[in-house]
Amino acid sequence: MDLAEVSARMADGRLYASNSPELFAEQARYRDVLDAYNRLPFGNADERERLLRKLVAEAGTDCMIEPLFHANWGGANLHLGDRVYANMGLTLVDDADIFIEDDVMIGPNVTLCTGTHPVAPRLRAKGAQYNKPVRICRGAWIGAGSIVLPGVTVGEGSVVGAGSVVVHDIPAGVIAVGNPCRVLRKIDEADERFFDHGKPVDPFWLND
Template identity: 50%
Template sequence: MTVPQQVLDVLHSGDVYLWDGELMDVAQQEQRDILRRTNELPAVDPERERLLRTYFAEMGENTWVEPPLHANWGCSTHLGNQVYANFNLTLVDDGEIFIGDHTMIGPNVTLVTTGHPIRPDLRERLAQFSEPIHIGRNVWIGANVTVLPGVTIGDNAVIGACSLVTKDIPANSVAVGSPCRVMREINEHDNEYYWRDRRIPVDL
């Protein structure tokens, strides 16, 4: 990771700030160059994993990110062990993103840490702010989900496809919708059935 700590301190502060092109553009371009190289390589090329480990703040063991990956920075994202992310993961990671061990992320998921003030004159001056996203251990995030700034998703939670997650989701729950709401807790039925009325084989 080559991004200066001075830049990270601003990005991760939680305060509103103005984009400093002279300082931030150069740092971001270096990260974009790494990302471009990873997306150009075959998925199984060992060089791709080496570059990703340089690109992310943290990347655990046996973690796999399908190409293509899209991100603002990369160096603000922390991936645990045995994380799987399907293709077209988009990380608006000016703020930090934390993804726990064994979490699975479906295709076309977007994790957004950054917002802009409602006040028009501040937006004209490129003002922005970021709040971290925390995704727990063994979470399953379905296809086309968007998670907004400041959200925490608890351990073992399941987020249904196409959901817009605007608020925290508790652990051990199934949540879906736009905005995303908890439907129910994970329960005894889930211990016996893997989908609708299809029973989990006894040998699993």
């Protein structure tokens, strides 16, 4: 199976050999750039932005991924909207596309995973893998230490609580927590007026 066929299988969810030497060689090119990104001094914001745009498939304005940032394809399949912020320790298993839309916040030590394997040991021993894309919709917040598994979409504006394991899609406008992650409640108008168990929100925060 040549590299073009493997790449097509990676993108469309078919089984492919993840232990291919040709794939490792391709990964190395991206990982070298990621290593350079992680070694930059914190204050070198211009160079960090330049390297981020070199790493990812696409990036909007005002995006920041704090180092250390880990990705087995160096972010090559990562699509960033505008004003995306990811705290330190972001880990991407980015064998397929990961879409992170505008105004998404990601806490420290979050994993977004697109790659998975058949359950049959005989197939895994041959390196069999398949991929399913992940999407984090506009304005969502993924809490610290959460894991988002292959094929999952987190809906617009939703909050995933810290330490959650997200195995199914999360609808828009909810708070969801746990392992497996389940909807706790809807986000409503009261959440714009009060925070942290009843503390009032200053009015200026609500000015457009």
